[in-house]
């Protein structure tokens with residue numbers, strides 16, 4: 001596939017706060033500055049967390065900000081549907097392929113067991129505190145008999161993907177070249193939860209590949225799962241995205257990361273206060289060093305000055321002047 005294809009993939013669990021709007025703006029800029037296509041995908045697999053009306057609000061807010069997309073839940077496109085809850089059969093196909101390749105196994109560990117395994121790992125290696133702790137692998141090599149016994153005990157298993165021990169490398173426009181052994185960082189990740197819901201990590205890999213995504217721009221909180229996602233893509237025979245940019249998360253004035261519940265600070269509240277999208281775009285761009293403070297801007301106007309080198313890596317405060 002030729003040409004850059006970028007995407008923004010929000011979960012409709014609430015309205016987009018300023019940090020999410022900034023990520024969307026940056027993803028749009030990364031794609032458009034290369035003359036690339038931009039895709040909007042709604043990641044609504046975790047249905048209990050989905051809020052009614054949130055998808056509509058997200059589309060409205062992004063459009064209000066001045067962003068546009070070539071493919072998405074409203075406009076359609078050749079690789080749809082662009083709403084994950086409508087793609088169940090596609091994920092089931094991917095799971096079947098992994099299973100046929102012997103790369104999946106059922107995991108019966110409960111949350112409490114996983115937590116105590118993690119506590120034990122921390123206790124035995126306190127110098128590693130803060131580093132990710134991989135899944136212990138407790139269910140990796142169960143015999144058929146052991147599996148049947150656990151299944152009979154009424155435990156619904158999740159499905160895990162056997163992490164490769166070979167290193168996985170990728171390049172991030174903000175964080176540089178990264179090489180990681182997924183077996184040592186995350187271990188075998190869950191690709192289907194015990195409640196049957198397809199896990200984010202599987203869905204995102206399948207969708208990015210089938211939608212021809214070449215660049216992934218998203219919040220820095222997902223940097224730690226990128227190597228695992230690439231390993232999964234390779235196991236499925238996909239060509240993983242070429243470019244990543246894990247952009248800074250937004251914090252409030254006390255340094256705490258913005259969460260969806262802070263949506264009062266999101267676009268709807270701003271609209272109600274008659275704050276223009278140009279002022280919002282200007283504040284978002286200036287918060288990552290792309291634009292002078294207090295100057296209104298439009299996404300298109302930013303294309304002329306967009307330079308990823310100027311975007312910082314640390315979480316940053318968005319300090320609007322309104």
Ligand code: GLU
Nearest residue numbers: 009010011043204217218
């Ligand atoms: N749906 C995820 C979120 O809202 C983002 C996934 C991604 O960009 O890979 O946090």
